Amino acid sequence: MAIITLIATILLPPLGVALKHGLDRDFWINLILTLLFFIPGVIHGLYVNFVRSGNALA
Known part of the structure; x- marks a missing residue:
C-alpha cells in the first residue's frame, strides 16, 4: 500500500x-x-504521508 500511496502522492x-x-x-x-x-x-503530501507519520517505504 505504501507504493500506491507514494505514486498517488507524486x-x-x-x-x-x-x-x-x-x-x-x-x-x-x-x-x-x-x-x-x-x-x-x-x-x-510526501511530508504528511511519510515523514510525519513515521512510515518508510521499506
Whole structure:
C-alpha cells in the first residue's frame, strides 16, 4: 500500500493524502497548496504521508 500511496502522492498529491488520512485538515491544506502551485503540494503530501507519520517505504 505504501507504493500506491507514494505514486498517488507524486501524481496527484491530494489523492495520496486522502488515501492515507481521509478528508481531514491535511487534505484541505494539500488541496490548496496543489491548486496554488504543484510542487508545494507534492512536498507537503510526501511530508504528511511519510515523514510525519513515521512510515518508510521499506
